[in-house]
Amino acid sequence: MGIRKNQSSLTPAEKSAFVAAVKALKGSGIYDVLVAQHRAAFLAGPNDPAHGGPAFLPWHREYLRRFERALQEIDASVSLPYWDWTIDRTPTASIWDSDFMGGNGTGPSQQVATGPFAYSTGEWTLTVLDPGNTTAFLTRAFGAMGALPTQQAVNTAKSVVPYDSPPWNAGSNVNTSFRNRLEGVIHNPGHMWVGGSMMAMSSPNDPVFWLHHCNIDRLWAEWQTENPGRMYLPPSGTPGVVRGHGLDDPMPPWDVEATPPTPRSVLNHHTLDYSYDNEPTTTPESLALTIGAPPVSASIGRAGEVDIFTFEVSAPGNYVIETQGTTDVVMGLYGPDNSDSFITEDDDSGAGQNSRIARDLSSGTYYVRLRHYSSSSTGNYSISVSASAEQPAVPTIEVNGPAAAGVISVGNERDMFTFNAATSGTYTIETAGNTDCFISLYGPANPNTLIAQDDDSGPGANSRIVADLASGEYFVQVRHYGPSGTGPYNIAVKS
Amino acid sequence: MAEQRENYKGREIILRSGAEARGVARVSGEQGAIADEPELTIDGKQIFIVRNSAGAYIASGFAFDPQQSPVDLAKKIIDYEEAER
Numbered sequence: 366m367g368i369r370k371n372q373s374s375l376t377p378a379e380k381s382a383f384v385a386a387v388k389a390l391k392g393s394g395i396y397d398v399l400v401a402q403h404r405a406a407f408l409a410g411p412n413d414p415a416h417g418g419p420a421f422l423p424w425h426r427e428y429l430r431r432f433e434r435a436l437q438e439i440d441a442s443v444s445l446p447y448w449d450w451t452i453d454r455t456p457t458a459s460i461w462d463s464d465f466m467g468g469n470g471t472g473p474s475q476q477v478a479t480g481p482f483a484y485s486t487g488e489w490t491l492t493v494l495d496p497g498n499t500t501a502f503l504t505r506a507f508g509a510m511g512a513l514p515t516q517q518a519v520n521t522a523k524s525v526v527p528y529d530s531p532p533w534n535a536g537s538n539v540n541t542s543f544r545n546r547l548e549g550v551i552h553n554p555g556h557m558w559v560g561g562s563m564m565a566m567s568s569p570n571d572p573v574f575w576l577h578h579c580n581i582d583r584l585w586a587e588w589q590t591e592n593p594g595r596m597y598l599p600p601s602g603t604p605g606v607v608r609g610h611g612l613d614d615p616m617p618p619w620d621v622e623a624t625p626p627t628p629r630s631v632l633n634h635h636t637l638d639y640s641y642d643n644e645p646t647t648t649p650e651s652l653a654l655t656i657g658a659p660p661v662s663a664s665i666g667r668a669g670e671v672d673i674f675t676f677e678v679s680a681p682g683n684y685v686i687e688t689q690g691t692t693d694v695v696m697g698l699y700g701p702d703n704s705d706s707f708i709t710e711d712d713d714s715g716a717g718q719n720s721r722i723a724r725d726l727s728s729g730t731y732y733v734r735l736r737h738y739s740s741s742s743t744g745n746y747s748i749s750v751s752a753s754a755e756q757p758a759v760p761t762i763e764v765n766g767p768a769a770a771g772v773i774s775v776g777n778e779r780d781m782f783t784f785n786a787a788t789s790g791t792y793t794i795e796t797a798g799n800t801d802c803f804i805s806l807y808g809p810a811n812p813n814t815l816i817a818q819d820d821d822s823g824p825g826a827n828s829r830i831v832a833d834l835a836s837g838e839y840f841v842q843v844r845h846y847g848p849s850g851t852g853p854y855n856i857a858v859k860s
Numbered sequence: 861m862a863e864q865r866e867n868y869k870g871r872e873i874i875l876r877s878g879a880e881a882r883g884v885a886r887v888s889g890e891q892g893a894i895a896d897e898p899e900l901t902i903d904g905k906q907i908f909i910v911r912n913s914a915g916a917y918i919a920s921g922f923a924f925d926p927q928q929s930p931v932d933l934a935k936k937i938i939d940y941e942e943a944e945r
Contacts, residue, residue, distance in 0.1 A: 407923050410910045417913035417926075495920040496908040509943035510925065510936075535926060536914035556924040560940070566923045607913060 366635070367433070369583070370642045372446035372460050372576055373453055379446075380465045384481045386436040386443045387572050388488050395435055400493040400569045402428070402618055407566035408496075414609035414617040417535035419528070419599060421548045422585045423628035424609070424616050425578050430637050432575060444639065447583050448576035450555060451516040456507045466573050470505040475561050477503040482572055495565045503571055504561030513558045514551045520740050522546045523588050526710075529598045530818050533606045538820055540846060541803060543588060552581050583641045586634050590644075591671060591736055593697070593705055597628050598815065651675045651732070660689055660747035665737045673704075674733040676750045678726045685753040686733055687721040692744030694735050696720035701729025712738060713778070719746075723753055759783045762841070768797060768855035773845045780843045781812070784858045786834045793859045794830045794841055800852030801826035802843050809837025820846055827854075866931055869942060873934040874901045900930045902937065909933065 375383070390396040406415035406424075415424040429445060436443045453460055461468045467480015482489040484502035491501050522543065530541040539546040555577045556563045562571040569575070601611030609616045615625035631637060651673040654661060663672055678684065678701070688694050697710040708724065708731075715721035718738070737744060762769045762784040771780045786792060786809070796802040806816040816832060816839075823829035826846070843856060864875040877898035900907045900919075908920035909930055916926035917933045922940070927933040 407918070408910060411913050411915075413913060416923075495923075497906065497920050506940075506943070510940050532914075534913035535916060553924040564924055564940075565921045566918075568923065 367437070367444040367639045368642050369444050369579055369639055370446050372448050372465070373458075374642070375446055375465075377464065379442075382440050382443050383436070383446065384465065386439045388481065389439045390432075390435055391489065396569075397493045399428070399432055399435075400567050403569050404493060404495065404565075404567040405618065409617075412607055414607070416548070418607050418610040419533055419544055419597065420610040420614070420616060420628050421544055421552075422582070423597070423626075423631045426582050426585070426631045426634065426637070427616060427619065427626045429575060429578055429582060430631075430639070433639070445579045446576055447579035447641070448573065449580055450513040450558075450577070451519055454513045460573070460576070466576075467503075468505075469507045470503075470561050474500070474502075475504040475506045477505050477561075491562070491567075491570045493567050493570065495567050498565070498567075505563065505571070506560030508558055509560045510557040510564070511554050514554055516741060519551060519584060522551050523584065523591065523740050524738070526592055527598055527815075527818075528596070531599075531605070533599055533603065533610065538803075538846075541818065541820065547581065547584060547588075551584070552577075555581075582634070583643075586641060586644075587669065587740070589632070591669070591740065593699065593707070593734060596707075597632055653677075654733070654748065654750045656684065656750045656752055658749070660749040662745065662747045663735070664745040665692065665694070665735070665743045668737075668741045668743060670736065670743070672735040674735070674748060676731055676733070678728050678731060680752075681725070681727045683723060683725050683753045684750060685721065685723045686748070686750050687715045688719045688735070688746045688748050689716075690719065690744070690746040691717065692746040693718035693738040693742075694720050694744075694746050695738050696722060696748075697734040698722050698724065698731060699734065700731035701727055704732040759840070761785070762856060762858045764792070764858045764860050766857075768857035770853065770855050771843060772853045773800060773802070773843070773851045778844065778851075782841045782843070782856060783838055784841065785838055786836050786860070788860075789835045790833070790860055792832055792834050792839075794828075794832075794856070795823050795859070796827045796829075796843065796854050796856050797823075798827070798852070798854040799825070800854045801846040801850060802828050802854050802856075803846045804828040804830060804844075804856070805842040806830050806832060806839060807842065808839035809835060812840040864931065868935050869938055871938050872901075872903055873931055873938075875899070875930050875934075898930055900934055902934050907934065907937065 406413050433445045448460055456469050460466050463480045467477050467482050470477050477483055482503055525543040525546050529544045530537050537545040539550055556568060559573060597612050599606055601613040612629050613627050615627055619625050654674050654676040656676055695712045698708040699706055709722055711720045711722045759781050760769055762782050764784055769782060803820050805818045807814055817830045819828045819830045862877045866873045875898055897909055900909050909917050912918055912926050916928055917930050918926050919933055922937055925936055927936055
């Protein structure tokens with residue numbers, strides 16, 4: 366399995382091998398075919414299979430892997446490096462040295478005149494250009510159009526769940542769409558900071574494109590690790606989703622192949638035969654918890670660490686998993702007997718900033734994944750599991766009855782309601798009040814099956830979902846639009 | 861036909877939509893979804909534009925900073941050209 370390294374840690378020989386393979390690919394004509402694929406995606410406008418939608422990350426994962434495999438056919442030792450611009454963020458960073466990417470553009474034309482990709486080498490003439498552009502040389506204008514993303518901005522992006530949200534495009538709310546936040550707030554500025562050729566539809570003309578996107582792919586992989594079970598959204602067939610962006614949609618332009626890649630096929634990057642140099646080299650060991658035993662001490666010892674615990678439920682019943690201490694941890698519960706089967710997640714339902722999950726559990730093995738709320742922070746905590754008294758009942762909203770009252774009392778709180786659709790038909794779920802709520806509808810019967818989400822389709826900042834539902838039990842999750850927002854609200858269901 | 865003219869930092873932005881825009885020769889090549897797009901020029905030079913999935917506009921050489929209107933996009937392009945001088 367190839368290991369993708371931070372470019373700043375490459376040896377001179379590794380840099381030289383990467384550059385040589387890239388230039389050989391350019392010489393073969395394959396490089397420009399890849400550039401044209403990227404340009405064609407943009408030119409599809411609203412039907413772009415690669416940008417401005419859920420498949421932005423899967424499409425580029427597949428695209429980068431194809432590029433990397435092409436390089437490896439030239440030199441099997443080469444892997445894609447990544448450019449961590451939260452650290453290497455100045456024009457004097459080593460990435461821009463003349464033995465690697467070359468420097469900034471100079472002169473009125475902003476031509477890149479140094480390094481292996483300078484036009485003067487005779488080996489880097491741009492042939493795939495944006496419509497109307499005739500510039501055959503690489504151009505850059507560092508910082509002319511904004512700054513590179515900061516670590517804080519990356520941390521904020523990585524804290525966003527779910528993966529994506531309606532309307533499943535470039536207009537998705539960046540507080541409810543990890544993908545759109547990563548794409549619009551983190552990825553786009555990277556292109557803009559480099560400027561010149563990197564701002565174009567044909568941006569892979571600049572080889573730093575691959576290093577930039579490799580870092581974006583790494584951040585997605587980290588988000589996936591920190592949010593196991595947070596599946597790619599949306600499923601194929603979701604109304605309004607552009608072809609290629611559904612979970613099992615073949616992704617253009619590779620949809621003509623016998624076994625075309627889909628977003629689902631690239632979700633686990635390890636199956637694509639690569640890993641990143643900052644990933645744990647072994648599967649994290651889990652620590653067994655005993656129900657009813659005293660709390661077990663643990664710690665998030667390094668930024669981004671995920672601790673895994675297991676416990677065995679032999680008698681079905683209600684159980685409470687909770688943390689103690691002053692560290693702001695986020696806890697996810699998975700199982701039974703499947704560490705990837707997501708049940709629920711909690712941030713601050715316990716005392717202070719502790720996590721607490723109370724749940725009716727059937728027999729089996731359960732998995733608890735704990736991380737710090739901030740992916741850049743560490744701290745000590747303890748954790749325990751106990752058989753509990755009754756689980757707090759999920760309030761029921763009477764269809765066509767009075768509105769139920771709720772309060773988001775702390776940041777990131779998620780309130781759950783249930784309602785019974787007695788007959789098939791159109792149902793309207795709507796909040797009222799001055800709190801900017803965001804609602805998610807799940808079911809039928811399963812509180813983990815997402816149907817729809819909404820932010821502001823109701824009056825003012827209220828949420829409204831109108832859905833055709835079969836008869837059954839449904840669940841509505843209410844949270845504040847902002848991660849730290851609080852306030853009272855009412856919620857009603859009408860048929 | 862509709863035409864909108866605006867001066868920005870000494871540069872002339874013209875936006876034409878409707879029949880007038882459609883009558884103008886387009887850049888050849890892969891044109892995707894541009895058939896009904898308005899025509900944007902800066903100082904008489906035509907700027908190739910296309911709408912993204914959310915209806916925002918991007919331009920040739922300016923794909924990663926979508927703007928809600930072609931005129932806003934033209935201003936961004938002018939800002940960039942000014943900044944790189």
